Amino acid sequence: MTSITDTTLPITPRAMRDEMIVFVIMAALLAIVPWTGLYPFFVMQALCFALLACAFNLLIGYGGLLSFGHAMFLGTAGYCSAHALKVWGLSPELGIIVGVLGACALSIITGYISIRRQGIYFSMITLALSQLLYFIYLQTPFTHGEDGIQGIPQGHLFGFLDLSKPTVLYYVVLVGFLAGFLLIYRTINSPFGEVLKSIRENEQRAISLGYKTDQYKLLAFILSGTLAGFAGALKVFVAQNASLTDVHWSMSGEIVLMTLVGGLGTVFGPVVGAFVIIAMQQYLAGFGQWVTVIQGGIFVACVLTFRRGVVGEIAHLFKRSL
Amino acid sequence: MQALYAQLLVGLINGSFYALLSLGLAVIFGMLNIINFAHGALYMMGAFCAYFLLNIAGLGYWWALLLAPIAVGIFGMILERTLLQWLTGLDHLYGLLLTFGIALIVQGVFQNYFGSSGLPYAIPEQLRGGMNLGFMFLPVYRGWVVIFSLVICLATWFLIERTRLGAYLRAATENPTLVRAFGINVPRMITLTYGLGVGLAALAGVLSAPINQVRPLMGADLIIVVFAVVVIGGMGSIMGSIITGFALGVIEGLTKYFYPEASNTVVFVLMVLVLLVKPTGLTGRAA
Numbered sequence: 001m002t003s004i005t006d007t008t009l010p011i012t013p014r015a016m017r018d019e020m021i022v023f024v025i026m027a028a029l030l031a032i033v034p035w036t037g038l039y040p041f042f043v044m045q046a047l048c049f050a051l052l053a054c055a056f057n058l059l060i061g062y063g064g065l066l067s068f069g070h071a072m073f074l075g076t077a078g079y080c081s082a083h084a085l086k087v088w089g090l091s092p093e094l095g096i097i098v099g100v101l102g103a104c105a106l107s108i109i110t111g112y113i114s115i116r117r118q119g120i121y122f123s124m125i126t127l128a129l130s131q132l133l134y135f136i137y138l139q140t141p142f143t144h145g146e147d148g149i150q151g152i153p154q155g156h157l158f159g160f161l162d163l164s165k166p167t168v169l170y171y172v173v174l175v176g177f178l179a180g181f182l183l184i185y186r187t188i189n190s191p192f193g194e195v196l197k198s199i200r201e202n203e204q205r206a207i208s209l210g211y212k213t214d215q216y217k218l219l220a221f222i223l224s225g226t227l228a229g230f231a232g233a234l235k236v237f238v239a240q241n242a243s244l245t246d247v248h249w250s251m252s253g254e255i256v257l258m259t260l261v262g263g264l265g266t267v268f269g270p271v272v273g274a275f276v277i278i279a280m281q282q283y284l285a286g287f288g289q290w291v292t293v294i295q296g297g298i299f300v301a302c303v304l305t306f307r308r309g310v311v312g313e314i315a316h317l318f319k320r321s322l
Numbered sequence: 323m324q325a326l327y328a329q330l331l332v333g334l335i336n337g338s339f340y341a342l343l344s345l346g347l348a349v350i351f352g353m354l355n356i357i358n359f360a361h362g363a364l365y366m367m368g369a370f371c372a373y374f375l376l377n378i379a380g381l382g383y384w385w386a387l388l389l390a391p392i393a394v395g396i397f398g399m400i401l402e403r404t405l406l407q408w409l410t411g412l413d414h415l416y417g418l419l420l421t422f423g424i425a426l427i428v429q430g431v432f433q434n435y436f437g438s439s440g441l442p443y444a445i446p447e448q449l450r451g452g453m454n455l456g457f458m459f460l461p462v463y464r465g466w467v468v469i470f471s472l473v474i475c476l477a478t479w480f481l482i483e484r485t486r487l488g489a490y491l492r493a494a495t496e497n498p499t500l501v502r503a504f505g506i507n508v509p510r511m512i513t514l515t516y517g518l519g520v521g522l523a524a525l526a527g528v529l530s531a532p533i534n535q536v537r538p539l540m541g542a543d544l545i546i547v548v549f550a551v552v553v554i555g556g557m558g559s560i561m562g563s564i565i566t567g568f569a570l571g572v573i574e575g576l577t578k579y580f581y582p583e584a585s586n587t588v589v590f591v592l593m594v595l596v597l598l599v600k601p602t603g604l605t606g607r608a609a
Contacts, residue, residue: 066415113594116601117553120357120414124549125597131546132590139583249546253422260419292430299423303416304408 015321016189019267022322023185026268030174040170041238046278047177048235053258053270054184055227061265062188063220064200065115068123069130070255072110073225075137075247077103077232082149082242083142092157096233103229104222106133111221115214118203127249134247148243152236163237176234180227185267187223196220257295260302263309268322272310326579327458333575334568335464335533338471339365341567342526343548345478346519348557352495353515356406356417361548362541363428364520367394368527369536370432373443383446383532390528391521398520402513425542432538440535467529474525475564478518482560491515550593555604562605 033043052074059065081099084090090098114125137143144150154163163169187193198206199213206213236242245251254277262273277295284291302309308316315322343361350358358364371393372386381389401424409417449463482488491511494501498508527541534540555566570589578585596604 060415066418068418113597116597120418121553123415123418124357124553125593127546128550128553128590128593131543131550132587132594135586135590138586249542253426256419256422289430289433292433293427296423296426296428296430299419299426300405303420303423304405307412307416 018320019185019322022268023181026271027178030177031171034167034170040166042278042282044170044173044238045235046275047173048231048238049255049258049278050271050274051177051180051234052228052231053255053262053274054181055224055231056255057259057264057266057270058184058187058227059220059224060259061269062193062200063196063217065217065221066123066256067114067126067221067224067252068249068256069110069126069128069252070225070228071247071249071251072130072133073103073107073228074232074235074251074255075242075244076106076133077229078236078242078246079137079143079149081233081236082152085155085236086149086152087142091159092155092163092237095155095236096230099233099236100226100229103232104226107222107225107229111218111225115217115221127252130247130252131249134244134249137244137247143242143244146244148241150241152240152242154237154240169237173234173238176230180230181271184227188267192216192219254295257299257302259309261298261309263312263315264307266309266311266315266322269309269311276310324458326576329575329579330572331458331460331464331468331575332578333572334468335571336574337568337571338468338475339526339530339544339567340548340551340571341475341564342471342522342529343544344551344555344563344567345475345560346522347548347552348560348563349478349482349522350516350519351557353491353512354402354406354417355414356409356421357414357549358516358519359418359421359545360401360424360428361421361520361523362543362545363425364394364398364541365523365527365530365544366432366536366538366541367397367428368524369443369531369540370436370527371524372528372531373441373536376443383449383528386528386531387525391524394524394527395517395521399513399517402516406516407509407512425545429538429542436538438537438539440537440540443531443536445532463532467533471526471529472568474522475567478522479560479564547589550589553603554589554593554596556602558603559605566604 030043030047034040052070055073056067056070059067077099080102081095084098085092085095110126110129114122114129117125138145154169156162157172161168161172163172188196195206195211195216198209199211199216203213232246235246258273258277259270260273261269261276262271263269280294281291284294306313311322343365347358347361350356368390371390372383375381375386375389376383405420405424406417409420445463449466452459452461453465454460480488482491490501490506494506494508494511502508523541530540551567551570552563554570555562557563570592573592574585574588577588584591
């Protein structure tokens with residue numbers, strides 16, 4: 001099986017230094033957003049999707065597993081958080097925890113089922129499982145079917161951070177995103193991450209070296225699903241609703257697209273990809289279904305000519321790992 | 323009992339679409355190593371082709387049954403020549419992503435011009451009405467769909483498993499380099515195989531046009547069910563795909579009768595069960 005990325009070199013101190021510099025620049029740029037006049041809702045939404053794409057990238061870029069059903073974690077965490085906040089009246093921090101736990105439980109079950117097959121079958125299974133969940137959510141009463149859960153109270157995080165103020169909410173989302181990003185960064189550079197990369201390169205060989213690859217893949221799946229759930233829980237506070245669109249297969253496709261555009265298996269690619277795709281949707285909103293056509297066109301163009309993605313191409317140009 | 327038989331018939335019809343589509347997916351995967359995500363979109367194009375033939379060219383159902391698979395098959399072969407052929411040697415996942423992109427483009431374009439609502443397509447005159455079988459009332463058109471799909475499926479099986487052309491095809495699946503050394507034009511065979519698989523999808527589209535209406539997204543959800551069918555049956559055997567397709571259709575029909583709430587999900591639930599018991603699928607080899 002040929003590799004899908006070319007960042008197979010082990011991390012060197014220099015590469016790590018480069019990546020930390022870029023990380024600090026990224027964090028600083030994001031921190032000054034409220035003073036730039038950019039529409040904060042747009043940036044918050046993009047940050048949620050960026051975290052989601054990073055979580056997805058952990059599986060595909062480092063484990064070689066293409067999940068075509070990651071929207072199920074986004075949607076499940078969204079529904080759990082929304083229900084906890086609105087119906088049970090829990091505080092925001094508990095609401096987030098409920099959502100993350102929901103996604104975590106789901107990822108344990110779906111991971112156990114889907115890692116039983118490799119490669120292309122894995123993608124089809126995750127897609128089918130998310131469709132199964134879509135139909136369940138369509139019918140169960142707690143999701144309110146087509147209407148979704150609307151008008152979710154934002155409340156006060158830890159009792160003193162008023163999330164209904166856009167600036168406060170923005171920094172909360174930003175901190176959540178950066179924390180999730182650093183956790184993923186730490187994971188891919190840990191011994192666990194190295195084993196994961198070896199499974200991507202050659203699973204048979206990893207097995208022959210004595211690694212129980214199924215356990216590594218399951219753990220990566222759970223971590224990815226849980227972090228995707230965290231993104232979904234944050235998104236509830238931004239969008240103040242939880243709906244079926246978040247569980248639909250087209251959402252899973254968008255997550256794949258964001259990561260592909262930014263660069264599969266790059267550290268910063270999914271973030272860039274998420275901002276590009278969300279911005280595109282924002283500006284082309286008036287063009288109706290042409291957005292779908294353009295997204296399809298980007299898929300085709302990326303696969304045929306631009307497989308490294310934006311960040312991957314830049315990294316390749318400067319011979320750096322990003 | 324009437325309702326049970328009626329649901330069984332609906333199940334058989336859905337089963338024939340599953341069989342035709344998963345058959346095409348299996349044939350394409352064998353030759354191109356690509357899971358064709360655009361299969362649902364091409365199925366939809368088959369139905370639209372029938373609609374255009376009737377409303378623009380005035381050609382009826384029987385012409386559509388012949389011409390739509392050819393037209394969509396040619397479209398598929400152009401796709402293969404211009405886009406898919408560049409994927410040779412790359413990871414399987416890129417094939418899935420590329421064909422997903424193609425599906426989005428095709429479905430998006432049709433949605434722009436035709437919205438999301440269904441366009442009617444009348445049942446041809448010769449197949450209207452019904453027969454009283456004693457235990458149930460059988461609409462002729464529905465009986466026709468089941469029998470005709472079965473014939474096409476078996477013909478495809480015969481073509482691949484029992485003819486010389488099929489033997490070349492199977493040999494090229496195993497070892498394309500060696501088959502080329504014997505002077506057989508493998509790239510052309512790959513193009514024709516993709517055309518064949520796509521043609522089968524378009525044929526299913528024409529068959530379904532009078533039953534399900536012609537809609538831009540008619541294939542979008544169907545293809546995901548067909549993926550589950552493929553996971554259950556495995557892509558190793560042609561006959562396996564046919565039998566699994568029909569069997570799952572029937573099970574879905576039975577579910578509609580006994581527990582309608584689960585009729586959308588039963589195929590996916592079965593997929594989970596099969597994965598837990600026999601991860602390689604019912605007929606498949608390890609992937």
